[in-house]
Amino acid sequence: MSVTAVRPVVERIAQELFARLRLLTAQYSVYSPVPEVIRPKRLDNWSPKNMQIVLTQEAPEINPELSCPGNPPSVARDVLFNIRCHIMPSERDPTPVDEYVNTLAADVVRVVCDAADWHTFGSLAINAEWQTQENIDADGSFDGINVPLLVTYRTDETNPFTVRG
């Protein structure tokens, strides 16, 4: 469904994060020539590629400690974004796969943080924290690493489209 109205705060944060990651496809880093960044559809048809990035998210969780009373109250939520980096070099490439993994993960962090007050995602969030990176299990198809980012944001209790500081 094409939505022309302003999107919910969480979606605007996701789109800002997606836009930053897409800088990697525009030769942001000479070390990581990322071919594409994907946000999966319900039934998707993308194909794994070397240095491809897939952005997914978990369900937002309410953070009661950072929620505030008011009229209306503001509700704080934590949403975990998973930035999944696929590594699939040629069989004939002698480079250790961990070298590619380490470099791409570092470039992901660098490009996301390459903005003034990066953690607010354009004043949409109140905080963002990198979480422990997790290796993607190699099953013979592709290797990679998941770089999780936990973003905390506030909205009106009655209107998730309205940002609260």
Add this chain to the structure above:
Amino acid sequence: MTLNDTLLADAKAVFTSTGDFAEAVTYHPRSFAGEVDRADRSINAVVVREQMAVVSQDGDTVIPVYQVHVANDATEGISSAELDLGGDAISFPPRDGKAAEQKTITQLLIQDPGLLVFECR
């Protein structure tokens, strides 16, 4: 002619014949740095479609997974010696009637002198 010879010949003439169960697809070999570029070519393959799979590596994303059978041959199929599991791809319609899409060869499931069976996503 031994049974082995017969099977190797049938891999091209029967099992991957477009007159039976196979169809024409396009093989896109990946070129590694420093190697001579390998050109795309049309080959015959048996494509088993629409086996939906949950890709747990990507947060349980659901994408179709295909099984492709080709002759182990550098001309009429893909030879096991030339195959590169780091980016080789095959183009074929994801469903009958749709346009061909390029799918990466992600795993080599079965190999013998006559036939190769891949997983493509």
